[in-house]
Amino acid sequence: MTHQTTDKILAIGLMSGTSVDGIDAALVEICDRQGILTTNLIAGHTYEYDADLRKEILAVCAGEPRSLQQICELDDRIAESFAKAALAIREKSDRQPDLIGSHGQTVFHRPPTGQKMGYTVQLGRGAVIAELTEIKTVSDFRVADIEAGGHAAPLVPMLDILLLSHPEKYRVCQNIGGISNLTYLPPKALENQEKVFGFDNGSGNVLMDMAAQKLFGVPFDNDGAIARQGEPNLELINNWLEQEFFLIPPPKSTGRELFSPAYLEQCLSECKNLNQSLSDYDILATLTEFTARAIAQSYHDFLPVFPEEVLVGGGGGRNGYLMERLQDLLKPAIVKRTDDFGLSGDSKEAIAFAVLGYLRIKERYGNLPSVTGAKRSVLLGKIYQ
The missing domain is CATH 3.30.420.40 (ATPase, nucleotide binding domain)
Known part of the structure; x- marks a missing residue:
């Protein structure tokens, strides 16, 4: 016994x-x-x-x-x-x-x-x-x-393996805090830990938050309501996604040292120097789309198998507009908050x-x-x- x-x-x-x-x-x-x-x-x-x-x-x-x-x-x-x-x-x-x-x-x-x-x-x-x-x-x-x-x-992948892996499905746990990072979980991840990996994959909320404070005097863009009113500039976003951080393969990590107030100022000046200067709403829409596309690009570039489910944690999961953009960019994967799987995203x-x-x-x-x-x-x- x-x-x-x-x-x-x-x-x-x-x-x-x-x-x-x-x-x-x-x-x-x-x-x-x-x-x-x-x-x-x-x-x-x-x-x-x-x-x-x-x-x-x-x-x-x-x-x-x-x-x-x-x-x-x-x-x-x-x-x-x-x-x-x-x-x-x-x-x-x-x-x-x-x-x-x-x-x-x-x-x-x-x-x-x-x-x-x-x-x-x-x-x-x-x-x-x-x-x-x-x-x-x-x-x-x-x-x-x-x-x-x-x-x-990132260190959170250990929790993802222990609590969020699935016996049959390929999953990605996408955290969107100040910086965004992911954990790639193949089926039976607990038994196949050597196949699990993760990395920082973008600026997360940090640029959007700084821009919301600077341009609109609010701590963050609640539910993405401000960005939703703008039109993102894809030409700028595609240029930004050519930067070294996004192109180097994992393992990789980043922080405010890269996505700093000076980095935001550079983004803002590029937004203002276009032929048709972007409105503040357009700028926030562009930074939100940048966050979403950096995440999506990292999946296409670095994941061995595209996930069936994407479980989002962190403050970014409460940004309804950002979640809609991710759902659109990550089709056919289903994008949901980790709360739907019994783990509080907040x-x-x-x-x-x-x-x-x-x-x-x-x-x-x-x-x-x-x-x-x-x-x-x-x-x-x-x-x-």
Whole structure:
């Protein structure tokens, strides 16, 4: 008679992405039946950064110079914000969580090139979070993969394999956060992990959000309502898609270092310098179409088999216009949000870091070398009691 071992823990996942729009927190029950994981989201919420803190983070991301002391102080301020978010989401359950998995805030990311190892910096140190919450904390997930020669991105594919693969269908999990990235899941992906891969495939929401703020004074284009009123300029988009990032094969990763405020300014000046100057609505439509076409192009260029289903997570999944464009560009695949498959698209990345924290304390590998390009599987994250 085989003995069924089941492990059930309550974990908090914390994540803030390239958009720096706040800290996504997920309170999630993780059930482990002999190595097969399932998750149950108890609560998910985004806690906004204090306005001054957000401004400082964006300044550092944009490469504005700061002293080492200022960077250290920022590290602690971010950790304090993350701890506050953890304590707030903890209130949604009467049980004390066993674990926090905190991604922190990326302020610098340099992919590996040739023989040169990559470099990545996430602020919000785990020791401070553990101290303030009195909950065991795992943080600094990306460094071990970088040290094994990888890009340390994307890391969410491990969650996709565990929760979203299908026995017969080819699926792609498309995340559209600040940056967009995908996980390619062939049938029975859990048994065929070497065939799973993923990569960053575009600017995601970051250019659209910056343009919405600059041109319309709103934080983002709600449901794509503004872009829907414009007409995209395909000539510009096709030129932009000739840039090196879109043409190089995976593994690859990107961030605000490429899709920066300066990058947006270049796009805007090209929009204004056309024979017929584009309206602000046309500009936002063009940037939205650029996001959608970058995603579609990456499928045609780099996926061995075109997917039957595309499962969209992240803020981009709530942009109705962007979703319509993806459905049109990715035919005959069916494009839906991950919510339709039982996994909250809004909380997906936070859930992923709760799960990666769990894998770390169980001493299970957290990276997928076929995704990140690392030379080997490694334990991700540092544990703070």
